Amino acid sequence: MTSDFDVSELRAKHLYDGLQESPCSGEELMIPGPAGDIEALTRYPEGCPEGGPVAVLCHPHPLYGGSMANKVVHILSDTFNELGVPTVRFNFRGVGHSVGRFDRGVGETQDLLAVLDWVRARHPASPLWLAGFSFGAYVALRAVERAEVQGLLLIAPPLTIFDFGDLPEVEVPWMVVQGGKDEVISPHAVSRWVHERRNRPQYTWMAEADHFFHGRLNRLREAIKRDWPGTVSPA
Helix, strand or coil, X not given: CXXXXXXXXXXXXCCCCCCCCCCEEEEEEEECCCCCCEEEXXXXXXCCCXXXXXXEEECCCHHXXXXXXXXXXXXXXXXXXXXXXXXXXXXXXXXXXCCCCCCCCHHHHHHHHHHHHHHHHHCCCCCEEEEEECHHHHHHHHHHHHHCCCEEEEECCCCCCCCCCXXXXXXXXXXXXXXXXXXXXXXXXXXXXXXXXXXXXXXXXXXXXXXXXXXXXXXXXXXXXXXXXXXXXXX
16 A cells, blocks of 8 residues: 655645646645544645535545555545545544544544534535545445535445445435455445445446556546536535
């Protein structure tokens, strides 16, 4: 997996990320959380509408180098920015400069809810979207009912690593992306789970993609832009 996030990359309060295709202003900040401060990064595309949606992004497993600098999380941020949507990504407890230690998804869910509360206070008129990759998808799904978000995106949800049995049904528009050559999670287990949902998501199957979407990140970007069921219109 990717190495831990290097905060030195984000020392400037307003920055441009070399991988993005359109100019975005960004802010490095610490958000109060249940275990202590949570390290976060915002990105606002030029011309994003007041009252438009804001997307909050969750990174993969902290014990295997997952952080908000993960390439899949980065491409999610960049993709939503291209759609004119601001993004907030953050480090779970114990990652980078976020306070605390790994808590198997329980404490991380509380971290996510704290970040969502912060975003809602800053953007009270904006619908909130929630997205997560791998472990981040598990945490996002754990939080979705309490978070009262208006859209959910799960990338490679870890069905064969964590227990999804007691997690709530998703009632909002949502999307799942799964690679057919995933070497970490059973792709067919994800497909079965998706088709058992009462409110089925938009399901995007990328046959040649592995768990980390190596060599497929631009295709992931285009799939989200094509299939995402949310709307970017202001509330």
